Amino acid sequence: MNNKQPPPPPLTAVLDFFASVKLSIFLLLTVAAASVIGTLIPQEGMAEIHHPMYSPFLDAVFIKLGFFNVYKAWWFQLLLGLLALNLVVCTLKRLPITWKLVTGVTPGFSRGKFKSIKEKHEIKLNMPAQKARDAVLDVVSSRFKTVKAAEDEDGYTVYAEKGRWTRMGFYVIHLSFLLILAGALLGSLFGYSGSLNLEEGQTSQTVEVGVDRQRRDLPFAVKCERFEVKYYEGRDSVSEFTSDVTITEPGKAPWRTFIRVNHPLRLHGVSLYQASYGVSHYSGLVNVSFKNLETGEKHIVPVPISAQPTALPWDKGMIMIPSFTASLRSRDGHNMGPAVRMHIFPQEGKPEVMFMPVGRPEFARDVMGLEMAVLEGEEIVPVYYTGLKVTKDPGVWVVYSGFILILLGCMVTFFMAHQQLYIKIVPSGSGASVELGGAANKNSQGFEERVRRIAGRLEKKE
Numbered sequence: 001m002n003n004k005q006p007p008p009p010p011l012t013a014v015l016d017f018f019a020s021v022k023l024s025i026f027l028l029l030t031v032a033a034a035s036v037i038g039t040l041i042p043q044e045g046m047a048e049i050h051h052p053m054y055s056p057f058l059d060a061v062f063i064k065l066g067f068f069n070v071y072k073a074w075w076f077q078l079l080l081g082l083l084a085l086n087l088v089v090c091t092l093k094r095l096p097i098t099w100k101l102v103t104g105v106t107p108g109f110s111r112g113k114f115k116s117i118k119e120k121h122e123i124k125l126n127m128p129a130q131k132a133r134d135a136v137l138d139v140v141s142s143r144f145k146t147v148k149a150a151e152d153e154d155g156y157t158v159y160a161e162k163g164r165w166t167r168m169g170f171y172v173i174h175l176s177f178l179l180i181l182a183g184a185l186l187g188s189l190f191g192y193s194g195s196l197n198l199e200e201g202q203t204s205q206t207v208e209v210g211v212d213r214q215r216r217d218l219p220f221a222v223k224c225e226r227f228e229v230k231y232y233e234g235r236d237s238v239s240e241f242t243s244d245v246t247i248t249e250p251g252k253a254p255w256r257t258f259i260r261v262n263h264p265l266r267l268h269g270v271s272l273y274q275a276s277y278g279v280s281h282y283s284g285l286v287n288v289s290f291k292n293l294e295t296g297e298k299h300i301v302p303v304p305i306s307a308q309p310t311a312l313p314w315d316k317g318m319i320m321i322p323s324f325t326a327s328l329r330s331r332d333g334h335n336m337g338p339a340v341r342m343h344i345f346p347q348e349g350k351p352e353v354m355f356m357p358v359g360r361p362e363f364a365r366d367v368m369g370l371e372m373a374v375l376e377g378e379e380i381v382p383v384y385y386t387g388l389k390v391t392k393d394p395g396v397w398v399v400y401s402g403f404i405l406i407l408l409g410c411m412v413t414f415f416m417a418h419q420q421l422y423i424k425i426v427p428s429g430s431g432a433s434v435e436l437g438g439a440a441n442k443n444s445q446g447f448e449e450r451v452r453r454i455a456g457r458l459e460k461k462e
Contacts, residue, residue: 186395
């Protein structure tokens with residue numbers, strides 16, 4: 001005789017697989033491991049940090065696996081989708097039984113269940129059985145939502161219950177997890193995190209997103225009117241940096257606001273955080289001395305720090321100083337002090353590019369028969385840029401709703417219970433014997449204490 005069970009149908013096998021607890025544990029551990037990777041490895045928009053940290057081979061492998069953008073990687077989104085499917089299948093598989101318990105007809109007193117209760121309390125009341133029943137109903141009705149009284153061949157029975165709906169608490173937690181996963185997927189698929197660097201007076205409506213610095217359009221334009229850095233009194237450490245910006249929305253008048261550290265601007269689902277700042281470039285004039293080596297004649301030419309060329313004396317060509325640095329290091333690491341990057345465009349021949357220290361005549365150079373030296377700078381000031389972190393996460397409120405719901409679900413699951421009270425009332429001489437027993441799906445000891453207190457209240461009814 002063959003007792004081997006036939007294999008389940010393919011659909012049943014698939015549903016059992018997705019409803020398994022083992023799959024849930026595996027997916028949760030895998031998502032946790034992926035989150036650890038996303039925490040330890042710098043993520044999108046931080047290429048300047050992560051690229052120097054790893055070898056070219058490891059860097060290429062991490063990019064291929066999506067480790068620099070874990071939360072938007074296809075495999076991470078697949079994990080979240082599988083985890084959501086696992087929760088849905090688990091819920092749908094077990095929900096019908098629980099739903100039947102919650103919405104079914106109130107069962108009433110059951111002799112079989114009453115006998116199965118181990119801990120019972122028996123009291124004697126010095127009153128007829130009918131009055132004892134009324135006393136029981138008076139005490140129990142104020143403590144239980146549903147109360148059923150009936151008469152049988154032995155006397156009277158009372159059945160009371162409350163909290164039947166609390167059996168759904170477990171499914172509320174499941175729903176909250178699904179909301180959190182849905183919010184995470186929304187943010188992963190349709191959200192972004194990028195950077196926006198603006199100089200004073202500059203306007204932009206695009207941000208750079210991800211390692212490959214893709215450009216995303218904002219639903220509004222941002223103009224940096226002014227950037228301010230405050231320092232602690234008597235110290236060089238920064239206390240606060242603030243961006244004074246003008247926001248221009250389509251069809252609306254421009255308006256100004258401030259973006260500070262820990263005080264972001266939120267508009268149309270986009271958040272702008274004050275993240276960093278730096279020196280974009282310097283502005284001002286640099287006085288350059290020229291001496292004609294043939295005639296000995298000298299000229300001092302003020303050259304602006306900009307991309308605009310200035311004419312050289314004696315029609316020798318053009319000069320341009322596009323940038324200034326506050327500290328130039330020589331090849332041996334020596335600090336040469338402030339310096340400029342200089343472009344020389346002769347009338348004939350190839351252009352030359354060189355770095356020249358400022359205020360160091362001893363470093364004069366011969367160019368096209370001219371002795372050239374950078375004498376001094378006039379009103380050279382740094383032009384700062386503000387670094388704004390721009391994020392959009394359409395799923396954030398879905399995630400918040402999930403967290404609120406999970407708190408409510410945990411309160412119901414761990415602190416509330418479906419409580420059932422069974423009471424048997426039989427005549428006993430000139431009085432009545434009342435026997436009480438209860439059952440709860442959670443915290444049985446706590447409910448047992450409550451049954452004991454109800455028995456005590458009944459004894460005081462005599």
